[in-house]
Amino acid sequence: MSVTVDTTNGNVQDHSMADGGSIGSINNLRSIPAIEFRDVELAFDDQVILDRVSFTVRRGETKIVLGGSGSGKSTIINLVLGLIKPDAGEILVDGESIIGLDDQELMRVRKKIGMVFQEGALFDSLSVFENVAYRLTEEGVDEEEIEHEVERMLHFVDLSDAIDKMPVELSGGMRRRVGIARALVGNPSIVLFDEPTAGLDPPTARTICELAIKLRDLEDVSSIFVTHEMNNLEYLSSEYAIVDEKGHVHYESEGDTLCLINTEVIMLRDGEIIFSGTDEKLKAVNDSYIHKFIRGK
Amino acid sequence: MNPISRFLIGLQEIGSLIGRMLRGLTKKPRYFGEIVAQMDSIGVGSLAIVILTGFFTGGVLILQAYPTLQYYGAQSNAGQGVATSLIRELGPVLTALMVAGRVGSAISAELGSMVVSQQIDAMRALGTSPVRKLVTPRVIALVVTLPLLTVAGDMFGLFGGGIVALQIYGLDSNVYISSVRAGVDYQDLLGGILKPMIFGLIIGLVACHRGLHTTGGTVGVGRSTTDAVVVASITVIIADFFLSKLLQGFFSSTMF
Secondary structure, three states, X not given: OOEEEOHHHHHHHHHHHHHOOOXXXXXXXXXXXXXXXXXXXXXXXXXXXXXEEEEEEOOOOEEEEEEXXXXXXXXXXXXXXXXXXXXXXXXXXXXXXXXXOOHHHHHXXXXXXXXXXXXXXXXXXXXXXXXXXXXXXXXXXXXXXXXXXXXXXXXXXXXXXXXXXXXXXXXXXXXXXXXXXXXXXXXXOEEEEEOOOOOOOHHHHHHHHHHHHHHHHHOOXXXXXXXXXXXXXXXXXXXXXXXXXXXXXXXXXXXXXXXEOOEEEEEEEOOEEEEEEOHHXXXXXXXXXXXXXXXXX | OOHHXXXXXXXXXHHHHHHHHXXXXXXXXXXXXXXXXXXHHHHHHHHHHHHHHHHHHHHHHHHHHHHHHXXXXXXXXXXXXXXXXXXXXXXXXXXXXXXXXXXHHHHHHHHHHHXXXXXXXXXXXXXXXXXXHHHHHHHHHHHHHHHHXXXXXXXXXXXXXXXHHHHOOOOOHHHHHHHHHHHOOHHHHHHHHHHHHHHHHHHHHHHHHHHHXXXXXXXXXXXXXXXXXXXHHHHHHHHHHHHHHHHHHXXXXXXX
């Protein structure tokens, strides 16, 4: 027997009951995708970067974007943030089209989004504390509240001891985790990961994936996870996080009793989506490029 | 892309940078702390090289000019010559060139490194405008501190000239000082303050523009830094000519 578990739905019911609001209205809100691409096209000079790309990221869902170098994966993330504008098509964040928004309005949209960069992109001149506190400091939040929030986030990424260090003193994996903590400040409902495990050793890469799983299953965060590493796909699409009675987080694999439905894969090739679906379907698809990508030969 | 198109696009981008900077000035946050920090880094940090440049430029002016003036029996006008050259032209231009070399390169390299390491993207992703946070404080700091540095350079230039005149040529100090005072009028002082403000704007905008448009990794950072210094220096020298002409016309029409 197979039982389908969607952590998202569980959270909806709890939340609506706590607030005393109607489940229907919240479900309506949740029916609006966190991110939606509609026939997005982008080209630099004669080079096509994205060709009529359409996909949806539901609330609480992780969309893994696979593809080789130069396939347009990171461009998708830059488009969601409004750092570049598409030539055609529409991009919606929380149901709001971000095409045509000016810088000021984009800043408002960006506040809903956390971004984890490939190399962490920490500000070199600021300490770990100042990096993580950056968004709150800019918003003029009270110092005590900043301190509390930074400590909470560094605890989430298990880096409480590094609070006073400078980025130059951190290892590659620590930099990425600080980057994740910085992205999560302000509790964004959407988090974008741009190849966060590139160049990391396997255990550290797994730690980063576990953080993404924790966000998906325990924090109800919608995310796009750009990667070209199959290990990441394996972790994200087959493991889930649960909390035991003592409050400890455990990671378990889906199997006969449970199947994750909040993680899907899209695969890009030369700016086109050549696959969209679950990891099981990806492995079963009959396409030589995908086979080669998955198996390396 | 041909050089003319590149030049026009560069001009358009700098125009847009000015526009965004001015729009940003009308809204919060304004980053006063950052402006003060930049003034310290740019102004106080550049003081030593500006003083040295001014001192030895003043000294060499007297060293070269005095024998000729003595030949015509006009050695009592030595101070006037140094004051006019320094305050009108050499002070503002040499200070601007020194600052373009030291500060322009540093700004371009810093912003360029931030671009290639995605720190600028991170800043935008975190809801901060890099123009407001990085460009505006640096440009304002340059516009404010460059005139002050120029005044310091001029003072030490006159001092250096005086030392050479007194120690090497035995000119009386009172003669030198009265000659300096006779050689300087309000037009010179005003021009000597206005020009560095424009030069500060040029250096700041060129350095920030080159830095923010860095492409091509660490090699690109080096290229942007070189471009920033070269373009800012040449633009300062060209602008000096047109500003001098403009100020000349303005002062003669208003009979200041």
